[in-house]
Amino acid sequence: MPIIESIPNISEGRRAEVVERIVAAVGATPGVRVLDLSSDGSHNRSVITLVGDQASMKAAILALYDAAVPAIDLRAHSGEHPRVGAVDVVPFVPIEDVTMSDCVALARDVAAEVAARFDIPVFLYEEASDNPARKNLEDIRRGEFEGLADKLASDGWKPDFGPAAPHPTAGASVIGARMPLIAYNINLATDRLDVAKKIATAVRHSSGGLRYVKAMGVPLVDRGVVQVSMNLTNYEKTPIHRVFEFVKREAARYGVSVLESEIVGLVPGAALTASAAWFLQVDSFTDDLVLETKLRKA
């Protein structure tokens, strides 16, 4: 039984009853399980985590649009987080017995259906996009809802599906496929924010660091320490242990130790077993050595 995860981000984080209605519509879809809901008032945004196979995932995302599009009006929306649409981003993530190609195919299928049914322009992103300039979510979202009409009319920004003009209240959507993302933070035994920022600059891809790392240095004010806050966007190619050792070494340069690290949200088991095998120097490790993996396959 294939398991795909989707983490739709909707532009509503304040009206709890609206969010609940949307989540209920998703959760009522046969074959779908809602694993998590996280609403943020200052972002005015909610993130829903659900799993299921291809068919149930498609039905659930369409049910989400059915509920969200009439309920969210971006003309009256404000919040700290950038957004282009009422249903802002919908990633599909391969978890078990399913390939990235399957998720790309699902993303395209759902994108076409959303555009046709709701008359919303849809951009494909990450693995689902063939256009190098439109893989990155930040690039697609730049200008936000307010700049969308101009963007859609400009060169290179014709949407992958749907009209080249924003939906009046729901804007546009970004739908795609990506690897599981790991939110991984390393706390340093210091209150020196400059050290955390220097390390973030060193480790992140955008300023010369590791390919699949996004990072920033932030203070944890109430604890009196600083944190290198990261997103690992492909744990197979840039694994957690390599990031940890990198940050630890950079910190040592400033005489600073790693206090502890933290995983926010969920982490694929394979990311941790690969790290254990690396630290333990296990030769020719595969996940078939893991009892539970063997059980699922038997």
Place this chain on the structure above:
Amino acid sequence: MPIIESIPNISEGRRAEVVERIVAAVGATPGVRVLDLSSDGSHNRSVITLVGDQASMKAAILALYDAAVPAIDLRAHSGEHPRVGAVDVVPFVPIEDVTMSDCVALARDVAAEVAARFDIPVFLYEEASDNPARKNLEDIRRGEFEGLADKLASDGWKPDFGPAAPHPTAGASVIGARMPLIAYNINLATDRLDVAKKIATAVRHSSGGLRYVKAMGVPLVDRGVVQVSMNLTNYEKTPIHRVFEFVKREAARYGVSVLESEIVGLVPGAALTASAAWFLQVDSFTDDLVLETKLRKA
């Protein structure tokens, strides 16, 4: 759905057709999956790995006795591995949604039934035994089949179930419950067998080391290196990473590095995720952070 693992050891490793018949009887039990079979001619012994819930596991082990008892005659048995019975040892191991107490109860239930149905003396061992002198398999097996009549008649060795005399051809059985065992070897970048032996002595419980470690130093002749070959009998209380760091530090004392390590057979995922969390210094890690674990529970 509870998952219990059992790893019965039978005293036949040469006559393939006999082993196949016994394994077929086990595998034909509804609800049981046979994960592995490993036969050793010089040991004249086979190890079967199966999983299922309590009821199907009981039925499978009784089917194993039905097939093995008439087929194996210990009076004509020779092999390098110590043994007291045709069905020598039957451990039950908690894997998922089942407690150690459940496995102890199952061991006692199966032991009583085996004794009654086949007239075989049965010793309980490890967690299933309340007698400190009879927890350890090696102690129970000492004297082997050949010394069994005397042992059963001696003080302190009345079996837990069944007659105080050996079954004429099938001897006795040892049935119990234990934690998953991890066969974990560390290869050293040296050919100095004395170093591997000194480290094994330092790390193993019996000579002063860690509580749940059995270890010996062995040469890997064709590779020209030596190995600390270990069984970790309770990975929750004596975790893999602690054993690895212990061996690495002892090796450094002799100027020797760890070449690599290896896991033989299967390892519970939780043992590896706990090690990853330790090396990565993940604060307040629980297996609920693992996506797959969360999925099973959702």
